[in-house]
Amino acid sequence: MSDALLDVRDLVVRYGTVTAVDHVSFTVDAGETLALNGPSGCGKSSTVAAVLQLRRPEGGEVRFEGRELTTLAERELRPLRPRMQPVFQDPYGSLSPRHRIRDAVAEPLKVQGRWNPADGPARVAELLDRVGLDPAYGDRFPHELSGGQCQRAGIARALASEPRLLVLDEPVSALDPSIRAGVLNLLTDLQDELGLAYLFICHDRAVVRHFADRAIEMRAGRLVTA
Amino acid sequence: MKPVVRKSVSQAGLTRFVCLIAVLATVGLLPWLSGRDPALTVLRARSAEQEATPEALAAIREDLGLDAGPLSLLGDWASGLLRGDLGTSWVSGTDVLPSVVSGVQVSLGLMGAAFAVAVLLACALVAPVLVRGRGSTGAFAAMLAAVPEFLLATVALLVCGVWLGWLPTSGWAGPEYMVLPAIALGVPAGGLLGRLVADALPAVLDERWVELWRGAGVSRARVSAAALRRVLPPLVPQFGMAAVGLTGGAVAVETVFAVPGIGRTALGAAKSQDLPLLQGSVLALLALGLVAGALAALGRRRLLGPALRDAGLTLPAAHPVRAHPAVPLILAVVLMVTIGWGLLRDPYTVDTTARLLPPSWAHPLGTDGLGRDVLARLGHGAASTVGTAAAVCAFSLLLSLALGFLPGVAAGAADIANALPPVIVGILVAAAAGPGTGGAALAVALISWPALSAHAAALVQEVRASMFLTAQRAIGASPLWILTRHVLPSVAAPVTRHAILRLPGIALALAALGFLGLGAQPPAPEWGLLLDESRAYVERAPWAALAPAVALALLAGLAVSGAAYAQGRTGGRRTGEAGRARITKEEASVEVAVRADV
Numbered sequence A: 001m002s003d004a005l006l007d008v009r010d011l012v013v014r015y016g017t018v019t020a021v022d023h024v025s026f027t028v029d030a031g032e033t034l035a036l037n038g039p040s041g042c043g044k045s046s047t048v049a050a051v052l053q054l055r056r057p058e059g060g061e062v063r064f065e066g067r068e069l070t071t072l073a074e075r076e077l078r079p080l081r082p083r084m085q086p087v088f089q090d091p092y093g094s095l096s097p098r099h100r101i102r103d104a105v106a107e108p109l110k111v112q113g114r115w116n117p118a119d120g121p122a123r124v125a126e127l128l129d130r131v132g133l134d135p136a137y138g139d140r141f142p143h144e145l146s147g148g149q150c151q152r153a154g155i156a157r158a159l160a161s162e163p164r165l166l167v168l169d170e171p172v173s174a175l176d177p178s179i180r181a182g183v184l185n186l187l188t189d190l191q192d193e194l195g196l197a198y199l200f201i202c203h204d205r206a207v208v209r210h211f212a213d214r215a216i217e218m219r220a221g222r223l224v225t226a
Numbered sequence B: 001m002k003p004v005v006r007k008s009v010s011q012a013g014l015t016r017f018v019c020l021i022a023v024l025a026t027v028g029l030l031p032w033l034s035g036r037d038p039a040l041t042v043l044r045a046r047s048a049e050q051e052a053t054p055e056a057l058a059a060i061r062e063d064l065g066l067d068a069g070p071l072s073l074l075g076d077w078a079s080g081l082l083r084g085d086l087g088t089s090w091v092s093g094t095d096v097l098p099s100v101v102s103g104v105q106v107s108l109g110l111m112g113a114a115f116a117v118a119v120l121l122a123c124a125l126v127a128p129v130l131v132r133g134r135g136s137t138g139a140f141a142a143m144l145a146a147v148p149e150f151l152l153a154t155v156a157l158l159v160c161g162v163w164l165g166w167l168p169t170s171g172w173a174g175p176e177y178m179v180l181p182a183i184a185l186g187v188p189a190g191g192l193l194g195r196l197v198a199d200a201l202p203a204v205l206d207e208r209w210v211e212l213w214r215g216a217g218v219s220r221a222r223v224s225a226a227a228l229r230r231v232l233p234p235l236v237p238q239f240g241m242a243a244v245g246l247t248g249g250a251v252a253v254e255t256v257f258a259v260p261g262i263g264r265t266a267l268g269a270a271k272s273q274d275l276p277l278l279q280g281s282v283l284a285l286l287a288l289g290l291v292a293g294a295l296a297a298l299g300r301r302r303l304l305g306p307a308l309r310d311a312g313l314t315l316p317a318a319h320p321v322r323a324h325p326a327v328p329l330i331l332a333v334v335l336m337v338t339i340g341w342g343l344l345r346d347p348y349t350v351d352t353t354a355r356l357l358p359p360s361w362a363h364p365l366g367t368d369g370l371g372r373d374v375l376a377r378l379g380h381g382a383a384s385t386v387g388t389a390a391a392v393c394a395f396s397l398l399l400s401l402a403l404g405f406l407p408g409v410a411a412g413a414a415d416i417a418n419a420l421p422p423v424i425v426g427i428l429v430a431a432a433a434g435p436g437t438g439g440a441a442l443a444v445a446l447i448s449w450p451a452l453s454a455h456a457a458a459l460v461q462e463v464r465a466s467m468f469l470t471a472q473r474a475i476g477a478s479p480l481w482i483l484t485r486h487v488l489p490s491v492a493a494p495v496t497r498h499a500i501l502r503l504p505g506i507a508l509a510l511a512a513l514g515f516l517g518l519g520a521q522p523p524a525p526e527w528g529l530l531l532d533e534s535r536a537y538v539e540r541a542p543w544a545a546l547a548p549a550v551a552l553a554l555l556a557g558l559a560v561s562g563a564a565y566a567q568g569r570t571g572g573r574r575t576g577e578a579g580r581a582r583i584t585k586e587e588a589s590v591e592v593a594v595r596a597d598v
Helices: A044-051 A101-111 A120-130 A135-139 A147-160 A177-194 A205-211 B002-028 B039-046 B054-064 B070-082 B096-132 B138-146 B149-163 B175-205 B208-215 B220-256 B262-271 B275-304 B326-343 B374-403 B407-418 B422-433 B437-447 B450-464 B467-474 B479-501 B503-515 B527-535 B542-573 B577-597
Strands: A006-015 A018-028 A033-037 A059-064 A084-087 A165-169 A197-202 A214-219 A222-224
Touching: A006 A044, A018 A033, A018 A044, A018 A059, A018 A197, A018 A222, A033 A205, A044 A165, A044 A197, A084 A147, A084 B467, A101 A120, A101 A135, A101 A147, A120 A135, A120 A147, A147 A177, A177 A205, A197 A205, B002 B070, B002 B275, B002 B407, B002 B422, B039 B054, B096 B175, B096 B220, B096 B262, B096 B275, B138 B175, B138 B542, B149 B175, B149 B220, B149 B503, B149 B527, B149 B542, B175 B220, B208 B220, B220 B262, B220 B275, B220 B422, B262 B275, B262 B422, B275 B422, B326 B374, B326 B542, B374 B407, B374 B437, B374 B450, B374 B479, B374 B503, B374 B527, B374 B542, B407 B437, B407 B450, B422 B437, B422 B503, B437 B503, B450 B479, B467 B479, B479 B503, B503 B527, B503 B542, B527 B542
Parallel strands: A033 A197, A033 A214, A084 A165, A165 A197
Antiparallel strands: A006 A018, A006 A059, A214 A222
């Protein structure tokens, strides 16, 4: 029993007869960045889905803030989900193409019952400002933003849930190299300000070295000693 | 993924089976469903002298098994069916089976001839594309595909039979009697097939292998043959649907040309409430449709071979005819002006001194056999037809949105609905509930949803698979929130647009039922009914028949050009291979839907 923020033990994910994640264990402490590194197809994204409980793992434990998630029913899980937010690789794919940025950022507040018309819009503007987006961009649709701006909007949306852990699934690998540094700096600043913990999925060692406190590496579904 | 696929396939198979049984049970239960007491009819038919005493009537009821209740009625019918006994006609008192067999023989001959016409026409439409290497058949084939059989039959009868006197127009006494019915039945099917192939060919001829083959000196004929073989597999199921359409079209064409085929037998039996004969002939028509569909499925499997099993195929992208927006716009304006003008006039006043007048200032489109104003009847007819069609559209929209979330159930039921032409469903509904606008609307509604629900299912699948829905779950959104805020809004808008596009096609289907006397009843001014009523006077007053015929042709043009225009727009906006393949399927379904409605 550790007091880590996220404690994953012997995680197993299978698709039919294929074992994508084979007894993977790691911990993420509060305010820390753990990089999960590895080539494509090694089971990183399956690990992310299982940690977020978007796909129930076939075995193992996922302990978050001291609570075991794998045994919880979907209904019991729902109030805990906001504390652990994903940021996906495809900046456009993670936002609904039909909703304005403002509405996408406000949606977590509405879903989680924290929205009120008086100060809601100001909260959304503050979130956009915090990720370095002009609040005027709130009127736009995702396809009217650049990839980097979209990824910032996605981060703003994740922050709206007031999480303690962000699961960053290759958040910059779809972006231009010139934009990457900006988004990575933003993430560093947010960690300093808000004390966020990051599980940072990546396959670029150079980025890992600059960004992460610790790194682990996966190959063919297993952890290899880093 | 595999187990999921298998599950939905078997679910589709199960629903298909259940729907088939439901249709068969409906046919078997017709005498009970219709709720009418046939004892007197049967008594009169069996012996004119016998007194209609309560005892005699009761004896007949017992003889027919009507008192025994629905289950035993169904059981008797089914066991008779298995022994090859279709029962005895209530009207003529003779066995049903021989009438059905002779009707099927005539109809098969007619359908064979019609199929030959269709293939010839399709070849004529495809040949220029193969020779030129690109381009499409354009609006001409689209119009041919959209004209309903009953309209074509009436016009062919009028022009070739009556005015020019070239060919016999009624009966079935020799090969020359086959020409006009076969053309009327075959041309719409040929237009559809030719257009589907011709639209798909240019994309295939643009593929890399064609260049390679030509560079290697392969003859033009062999390249053409290979290109055709590449185009055909995805279209074969639609050939099957066209064949099913032939069974529905046969009812109208056989009625117009007085051909003693199975379609006319079925319609006559429905009108005279001769339910055993109706059951037998509807069963025969259903069997024809199902066999055609099964043959098409088999043909597709043979053509594709192992590529189908390994999912190793890429669909050639279709280049649909991009209609100029002016075409549907002009058609719509012409129709609306005519309808608006007609609505201001009185459609019911009978003036026997003004019968069958030619067009004049007082009656811009002349008068009909009872001296009623044709323009007024056209306008009022459109209002009621379009109103009914809109209600049918709304119903299929709601049904398909619901079924979009149950793709397994929908696929099985859609297979059966696709195998039923609206005319046959119309006959069944009319036999059970009596002919009327409501029954016709129900009949069209029952089978007009598959294309919409296939579209809805594809969209639901696409939305559900998208990353942003996963992101919704991650913020703790409930399934209800995700459904109402994200899934439904992305599905409802495009499916609604699709439903509106199908409005003219549905109106044509309603008109076809009205024409056959299965829909609106006189003196209601319904377009199909107008055409039917004016047929009796075509020699003296051709304008009375021409007005609804032209209006229906305009409606058909509107159906096709509107659909083509909308497809052109959606096709242009999307990018990405998957999106293109899906749109292709969607377009094909719109196309077939327009056709199948008629």
